[in-house]
Amino acid sequence: MNEGFGHELRRLRTRLGVSLKSLSEMTHYSKGYLSRVETGARAATPELAGRCDDVLGADGSLLKYLTAAESRFGSPGISRPAQLPVVAADFVGRQDAIRRLDGMLPTRGTTVCAIDGMAGVGKTALAVHWAQRVRERFPDGFLFAELAGPGPGQGTRPSAGEVLAGFLRALRPGVVIPATVAERASLFRTLVDGRRMLIVLDDAGSVEQVAPLLPASPGCMVLLTSRIRMTALTSARLLSLETMSRPEAVRLVASTIGEHRTAAEPQATRELTQVCELLPLALRVAAGRLAARPSWLISSLVERLREGEEGMSMLRLGGGTVASAFRPSYDRLNGRAARAFRLIAPLDAALTSVSTAADLLGSSHAHTEDVLEELVDASLLNTPVPGLYSCHPLLRSFARDLVRQGGDGSLDPFTGENESLEAFAGERHEPAPVQAPPH
C-alpha cells in the first residue's frame, strides 16, 4: 500500500531522530496538522513540503516526492464527497423520529445509529431527509452506500470491501485501493480521521457487512438503515420505525394527488389509508395510481382494493411493488423461520402467544420463542408486549398468498412469474428469484 507523501515525511523525520514536536516548532505548522499529513488524513501543500525540506536538510527531495505523487495519484489530497441522494420534496411527519435522531448527533466519539423497520415503512426516506436537514453539522461531507445491491433479483449485496473501495475513491480520487478488507478499512479510518462526516449505509443486510465501514473518528456519524434489528452491533443506538399515524398518511396521499382531491373525499381518503394499513410504500403506490388517473374517485379505488376486483389487491397494485418489497425479508429467512412465518403470520388473531405458536409449530416453548424473536428481528413480526406477537396486516396477506401458492403451483402469486417450488419447501429454504416490479 502506498501511503504517499506523509509516509515519506515520517520516514525521513524518524531517520533523522526529529520528533513531531520539534518538526512543529521548526516549521511553525501545528503538531496535529503534521501528524494528520503523516497519516495521510490531510493533504500536504508544496509550501509544507518545501519548509520540511529546508529544516530537515532534505535538499528538495520531499517537494520532488510530493510533485511526483500528485502526478501519480491524480488530484492531491482529500475531496469533500457529497453522495446523498435526492430527497423526496414532499416528506411528511416523523417528528418524533427526527427529534430522536437530532439527539444522537455526535458530541464526543463516533455515533452509530441504526434505523430498523419493515420494508416500505420509510427508513431510507427518513435517513436521507434527516441527513439533508443537518447537513451543516457535517462540513467534511457525506458518504452514501446502497448496501442492498442494485435491486431485487439483480445481483448480490455489495461486500464491505467493495463499499470501502468506493468510499476510498470518493475520499481521495485516484487512490491505490489496498488488496485486503482490513487494509481498506484501516485506510478509510485514516482518511476520515479528524473530519466531521456523515456516512449513510442504506438497507444493510448484516452486522458483518457494516462493521468494517464504521470509522473511529470523533465527530463522524454513521446512520444505517436495515430491515434487521442490529442488536448485535453493540455500539449502535437503535431506532425502530413504525408505520405512519393516520394524519401523516392522509398528508402523504394529499401531497401525491393534490389536496383538492383529498379534501373532496375526506372519508374515502381515510379509508384508503386504512386499506394501505398506514404503510408509506403502499400509500405511495395507491396514491401514485390515483395521480396517474385524475378522473378516478378515491372511493372507487378503495372499493376495488377491498373487493379484490379483477384480482386487484394492495400487494398486487403497481405490478406487485409492495409484495416485491416484502419478498427479500422472507427470502433471507432460514428454513425454520420461513416455516414459522408461513404458519403464524396468516393467523387472524391480533396477538399470538408463544404457546399458541408452539402448538402450531409442534415445538417446545423455548424453541418457539427463539424463532418468533428471529421473525421480530427480521421485521416480519412485532412484539408489542413481551410474549405476544402481531403481524402487519399487509404482511399477513403476503403470508397467506405464500401459503396458497405453496399448496399447488409454480406461479409467483404477485407477479405471475415462474418461481421454484423449493422456496416453499420448509427446512431447505432457498431464496427464490425475485422479479423487479415493472415501472
Ligand SMILES: Nc1ncnc2c1ncn2[C@@H]1O[C@H](COP(=O)(O)OP(=O)(O)O)[C@@H](O)[C@H]1O
Ligand atoms: N415521511 C415520508 N414522507 C413522504 N414519503 C415517504 C415518507 N416515508 C416514506 N415515504 C415514501 O414511501 C416509500 C417507501 O419508503 P422507503 O424509505 O423507501 O422505505 P424503506 O426504506 O423502509 O423500505 C417511498 O416512496 C418513500 O418516498
Ligand SMILES: [Mg+2]
Ligand atoms: Mg430502504
